[in-house]
Amino acid sequence: MDRYEGFREFVGSRSAALSRVAYLLTGDFHLAQDLLQSALAKTAAHWGRIRDGNPDAYVRRVLYHEHASGWRRRRVSETLAAEPPAHLGSDPTPDATLRLTVLRALARLPPRQRAVIVLRFYEDLTEVQIAEVLDVTAGTVKRAKHDALKRLRTDAPELLDEPGQATPDSESRQVVT
Structure with a gap:
């Protein structure tokens, strides 16, 4: 059995919703995409172990922890535009x-x-x-x-x-x- 079996389908079906969560956490489209990419890469590395459990919860947890690690590492002030991208x-x-x-x-x-x-x-x-x-x-x-x-x-x-x-x-x- 391939250790990534089902990962592509999971990403295809859940990436839009997870992208919105990442955007709400970061407030920036590009940072959200980077955050989601990092979270999915970490999820892929452990996919064989988590695919039969609750991979959605695992990715949300990784999203938050990656985001928290990011704001702990760099203190960049955020600015919001008047209009969404x-x-x-x-x-x-x-x-x-x-x-x-x-x-x-x-x-x-x-x-x-x-x-x-x-x-x-x-x-x-x-x-x-x-x-x-x-x-x-x-x-x-x-x-x-x-x-x-x-x-x-x-x-x-x-x-x-x-x-x-x-x-x-x-x-x-x-x-x-």
Whole structure:
């Protein structure tokens, strides 16, 4: 059996979603592509061991750790353009202004808080799953989420102004019946 069996199919089916996660973590298209490339290279090296488990979770974990290693190594300030790069393809969000607002708000968060918000509200992981991906305790995840949401409410109140729009903290206000 080939040790890379199924890897090409995995990359083909999951690279678009993983690329979006990398973009949300980095805030830059080119850095996101580099990050995803590194993560997939590390995944390929261990593919024989992880292909029968949960390769999606493995790649997300590698994405975060590679990203964290990158910002630990170099302290480069990030700047966001007023418009998203044209080469990102079609905008899946009907309201481009909202998308830009979310990206700017995410860019202002510290890396760990940004990762928690992306993994929780974009990847829809539970706090326990996020703790596993980030290699921290669930309490650390809860605190980072709390601090990030507080900062988003302060720094980007325009995200709360839209009636009918889901906000990152709306899950805590929902009543289960």
